[in-house]
Amino acid sequence: MNIREPAWRIFSKEFNSATLDLSSGEEKAPSYVVTPLGAKVNRVVVVGVMTEVENIGTKESPMMRARVADPSGSYYLSAGQFQPDTMTVLRELKPPEFVAVVGKARVYAPDENIRLLSIRPETVRRCDGKLRDFWVYETCVSTLSRLDLMSEVMKMDPPSVDEIRKLGYPRLLAEGAMLAASHYKGTDFESYRELVVTALREIASNRIGEIKEIDVEESVVATDVEEVEVSSLEELDISEDEEKTVIQIIKSLDKNGKGAEVEAVVAAAQKKKIDKDRLDEIFSLLMGKGELFEPVLGRLKLA
Amino acid sequence: MNDEDLSPHVDEIMEAVGDKVSREEVAAELKKYITVFRLNLQTAKRTLVKRFGGESEAYPTPNQRKLATVGPGEMSVNFVGKLLSVNEKEIDSRGGRKKICYGLIGDETAVVPYTAWETENLKLEKGSVISVRNAYTTEYQSKVQLNFGSRTGIKKDESTRIDVGEIPSMPAKPTKIGDIRADSGRVEITGRILSVEKKIIAGSKGPREIFSGIIADETGRIGFTCWGDARLKQDDVVKISSAGVRSWKGIPQLSFDEKADITRIKGGYPTAKELSGAKLTEVSKLSESGGAADVTVAGMILQVKEGSGLIFRCPECKRALQKGTCRIHGKVEGIADLRIKAVLDDGTGALSVVMNREITESLLEMSIDECIEKAREVMDYDVIRNLIDEKLTAKQVEVTGNVTVDEYGPMMIVREARQADLDVKEKAEKLLLELEESE
Numbered sequence: 041m042n043i044r045e046p047a048w049r050i051f052s053k054e055f056n057s058a059t060l061d062l063s064s065g066e067e068k069a070p071s072y073v074v075t076p077l078g079a080k081v082n083r084v085v086v087v088g089v090m091t092e093v094e095n096i097g098t099k100e101s102p103m104m105r106a107r108v109a110d111p112s113g114s115y116y117l118s119a120g121q122f123q124p125d126t127m128t129v130l131r132e133l134k135p136p137e138f139v140a141v142v143g144k145a146r147v148y149a150p151d152e153n154i155r156l157l158s159i160r161p162e163t164v165r166r167c168d169g170k171l172r173d174f175w176v177y178e179t180c181v182s183t184l185s186r187l188d189l190m191s192e193v194m195k196m197d198p199p200s201v202d203e204i205r206k207l208g209y210p211r212l213l214a215e216g217a218m219l220a221a222s223h224y225k226g227t228d229f230e231s232y233r234e235l236v237v238t239a240l241r242e243i244a245s246n247r248i249g250e251i252k253e254i255d256v257e258e259s260v261v262a263t264d265v266e267e268v269e270v271s272s273l274e275e276l277d278i279s280e281d282e283e284k285t286v287i288q289i290i291k292s293l294d295k296n297g298k299g300a301e302v303e304a305v306v307a308a309a310q311k312k313k314i315d316k317d318r319l320d321e322i323f324s325l326l327m328g329k330g331e332l333f334e335p336v337l338g339r340l341k342l343a
Numbered sequence: 344m345n346d347e348d349l350s351p352h353v354d355e356i357m358e359a360v361g362d363k364v365s366r367e368e369v370a371a372e373l374k375k376y377i378t379v380f381r382l383n384l385q386t387a388k389r390t391l392v393k394r395f396g397g398e399s400e401a402y403p404t405p406n407q408r409k410l411a412t413v414g415p416g417e418m419s420v421n422f423v424g425k426l427l428s429v430n431e432k433e434i435d436s437r438g439g440r441k442k443i444c445y446g447l448i449g450d451e452t453a454v455v456p457y458t459a460w461e462t463e464n465l466k467l468e469k470g471s472v473i474s475v476r477n478a479y480t481t482e483y484q485s486k487v488q489l490n491f492g493s494r495t496g497i498k499k500d501e502s503t504r505i506d507v508g509e510i511p512s513m514p515a516k517p518t519k520i521g522d523i524r525a526d527s528g529r530v531e532i533t534g535r536i537l538s539v540e541k542k543i544i545a546g547s548k549g550p551r552e553i554f555s556g557i558i559a560d561e562t563g564r565i566g567f568t569c570w571g572d573a574r575l576k577q578d579d580v581v582k583i584s585s586a587g588v589r590s591w592k593g594i595p596q597l598s599f600d601e602k603a604d605i606t607r608i609k610g611g612y613p614t615a616k617e618l619s620g621a622k623l624t625e626v627s628k629l630s631e632s633g634g635a636a637d638v639t640v641a642g643m644i645l646q647v648k649e650g651s652g653l654i655f656r657c658p659e660c661k662r663a664l665q666k667g668t669c670r671i672h673g674k675v676e677g678i679a680d681l682r683i684k685a686v687l688d689d690g691t692g693a694l695s696v697v698m699n700r701e702i703t704e705s706l707l708e709m710s711i712d713e714c715i716e717k718a719r720e721v722m723d724y725d726v727i728r729n730l731i732d733e734k735l736t737a738k739q740v741e742v743t744g745n746v747t748v749d750e751y752g753p754m755m756i757v758r759e760a761r762q763a764d765l766d767v768k769e770k771a772e773k774l775l776l777e778l779e780e781s782e
Contacts, residue, residue: 046689174739
């Protein structure tokens with residue numbers, strides 16, 4: 041069979057968490073990485089913000105590296121001279137830009153301690169924010185369906201591909217779920233659900249002006265809803281403030297237009313009681329929205 | 344084993360060899376083979392038939408099986424079946440191009456697809472009953488497939504009557520249209536007729552009126568052919584209590600005649616508009632079903648393939664020319680045409696899509712004449728392919744058409760294509776609410 045591998049829609053967090061590789065060893069046979077939610081990935085399509093692109097090779101034999109941010113973090117891209125079309129597009133791109141990337145999953149693991157998952161792009165195209173939101177939505181739907189599948193698998197005793205197929209899942213998903221169930225232990229499924237909710241919130245209320253409108257509506261509803269929800273609303277407000285604070289910090293530290301040093305931003309944020317972990321979250325949120333990027337490693341710049 | 348037990352076997356051998364030898368001699372020889380040489384009965388019988396000059400092919404095949412009991416991966420299957428369809432195809436094989444035959448064969452228990460790989464001196468006729476020895480089976484899309492290779496013996500069997508029309512002897516199963524597969528057998532369906540038209544075809548007894556169209560329920564749509572006038576009208580809601588499912592290139596279709604039990608149902612059924620509201624089908628479902636008629640798939644165009652754009656076709660055979668030359672008719676004056684061959688992916692699988700000139704023109708927003716002019720301007724016909732690439736690659740589209748499946752996966756001949764609506768704000772809000780409610 042010579043059937044083309046599907047291009048998965050998955051968030052970078054799920055992709056980068058994959059620690060199970062399947063390669064048949066045979067030449068030309070497809071190889072896969074299996075994610076904790078059971079995606080058996082050979083190919084992906086990602087629509088996000090290209091935040092960095094650089095040539096880490098030489099002029100004669102270039103090797104392009106790039107980062108594409110989604111709501112959960114970043115995908116790493118690497119393209120060499122065997123992807124000439126892609127190289128041309130990558131050279132023309134000026135981050136930050138919305139891009140759509142189709143490519144194959146690659147694992148770089150030179151020794152036990154280093155493991156880097158990346159995409160070897162087959163196609164890279166400029167696109168717009170609308171397509172990015174569309175991709176985020178589709179990826180939310182696909183992530184939720186894998187979460188449902190995994191919870192079904194966890195209920196089975198013992199799980200089997202046939203049992204999963206009986207629930208109406210296609211073969212590829214059933215096989216991936218089985219592999220994930222036996223390889224990964226203690227996956228924090230809840231964190232993926234939260235990621236989906238955060239991503240959906242962001243695309244459901246894309247512009248700042250609209251966020252305010254929704255807040256008003258929600259707080260009216262919130263009067264007769266339990267307290268838990270009210271507090272989660274407050275938390276959301278705070279994070280918006282934090283976002284603004286971080287933007288302010290970066291703006292003030294970026295004196296020459298080459299970007300603010302990450303370390304300086306971290307130090308300044310700490311004074312405002314934003315710790316490193318929280319800060320990282322805010323960075324990736326801003327990068328995901330295309331508002332922030334890293335022109336070179338170690339420097340942050342507002343778009 | 345005593346003489347009496349052997350008697351029916353002796354009869355069988357006699358039938359195969361005719362009256363070239365006496366019954367006594369055959370009986371004695373058979374007994375000797377079995378008791379002295381300890382051959383098993385089958386081998387003994389076959390050896391004797393051969394030795395006495397009978398046609399071993401005519402010899403009643405041992406262990407004849409009913410098709411319903413045949414599984415995948417069997418090396419030797421013997422059965423009698425009726426050829427329901429015989430199609431020819433040329434394939435590229437190591438020894439050059441060769442002709443193979445394929446179709447469906449059935450008995451009272453099942454209908455199974457077959458492929459005959461060695462067609463020299465082989466005559467398969469639709470409707471005839473054949474006795475087959477040493478066929479082997481493979482699995483294709485989790486269904487059993489019969490293969491007739493060089494070891495396989497095929498013999499016309501005029502004495503056996505098989506009425507496949509009556510299989511499966513089990514009653515037609517009430518089935519949702521979306522669940523109908525090429526191998527569904529007989530089904531009972533209820534749906535609304537979206538379209539129907541009269542066609543006159545040439546039948547063996549002169550021209551014949553048939554009515555074909557599309558019928559839909561809330562799960563899907565399917566093409567049908569009614570072999571006679573059942574007075575079906577567009578927009579009727581009908582229950583057809585027994586329709587056969589036939590497969591055309593893997594696409595299931597319903598077939599019934601005017602005598603079929605058709606009940607009209609009044610009121611309380613989704614309108615034609617609601618039913619034709621394109622329901623999206625996942626590519627993985629298409630790959631597993633083996634084909635489908637009139638489905639809509641939404642996905643991203645990941646690649647615009649070679650051979651897309653402005654092409655020239657042979658005026659004789661319509662094949663696309665390579666460097667102004669037709670593979671069959673040589674150097675010819677080509678007729679310009681536009682087409683798109685692309686890969687669409689919805690995350691569950693990849694679908695090859697083929698779009699004709701009209702669709703290409705509407706997606707490009709350029710007529711073929713404008714394309715030709717543009718290509719002449721830059722002296723490069725590939726420019727149109729590049730335009731298509733720019734317009735479609737990494738774009739979200741919705742396509743509708745018929746899907747067939749082969750070893751390279753599913754392929755759609757697109758009838759309608761449109762850019763997808765990318766606005767997901769409302770959908771995201773809705774999903775968010777659902778998630779919050781379920782917590």
